[in-house]
Amino acid sequence: MSFVQPNQKVEQPFFNIIQDRRSIRYFDTEVMIPREEMKEILQQATLAPSGANLQPWRFLVIDSQELKQKLLPIANSQQQVIEASAVIAVLGDLEGYTLAEKIYGMAVDAGYMPEETAKSFVERYQRLFAGMSQENVLRKVLIDSGLVSMQLMLVARAKGYDTVPMGGFDQTKFVEAFDIPERYAPVMLIAIGKAAKPGHRTVRLPIEDVTFFNEIPKA
Incomplete structure (x- = not known):
């Protein structure tokens, strides 16, 4: 039997997940993710942090082949849209704060706060x-939605699935085509x-190129 000694570094599976995650462009069209498993992935993703725990992220899961075909031209004809099991549209709820009473009420019921x-x-x-101005609300919502999106992709990898985030799509046409409030x-x-x-x-810049301690160099 082996024991971990003080200060001994042990590689955790989580780091393997981070290192193994890749942006995938070609998906197995025969694979469908059961909706219960999709819900589980999303539930784990929502453990991500958010400002004041208001959780302003919303998910529109598009797993209908007909609707994926509809989305294809809106997403610049990226083939992964129709090949993947589903496409998850991550939306930020600009009125998410209106659920504060429900969220904090749940915290009271769970015994987490008076x-x-x-x-x-x-x-x-x-x-x-x-x-708050609409611009500031949007900024906060985008930050929180980015946090949950990264967590979603890591959860998916941990469960053996692959992902690719796509910012290249026509937001105006998407809103119109899918009747987004x-x-x-x-x-x-x-x-x-x-x-x-x-x-x-892919490669990453050396950490010395992207990290500064206490002050940013002038040149």
């Missing part, structure tokens, strides 16, 4: 967001399924 604390949080954040801002599309071909290996 009722009075929850009430004060609800009042504070509803007042804050209601008085005004309160939801399209953030990205994520194709998900099983890879038919491995994704290309």
Whole structure:
């Protein structure tokens, strides 16, 4: 039996997931993800952090072949749209703060906070967001939606699926074609399924090129 010694570094499976994730362009068209499993992936993804825990992300899962064909020209004819098991449209809810009472009420029911604390949080954040400019609300929603999107892709990889995030699509046509209410801002599309071909290996800049401690060099 082996024991981990103090200060001994042990590679965790999570790091394998990070290193194995690739953006996939070609998917196995025979693979379909059961909806219960899709819900499980999304549920795990929503454990991502969000400002004030307001969770403003929303998911439109497009797994109908007919609707994927409809999406294809809107997504610049990227073939992964129709080859993948599904395409998840990540949307930011600009009125997500209106669910504060439900969210904090659930926290009270779970025993995570006193009722009075929850009430004060609800009042504070509803007042804050209601008085905020649309631009600032959108900025916060985009940050939170980006966090959940990355977590979604890592959860998918952990469950043996592959993904590719797509920012290249016509947001205006997408909103019109799928009748998206005004309160939801399209953030990205994520194709998900099983890879038919491995994704290309890529390089990353040295950490010294992208990280600075305490101050940014002037030159």
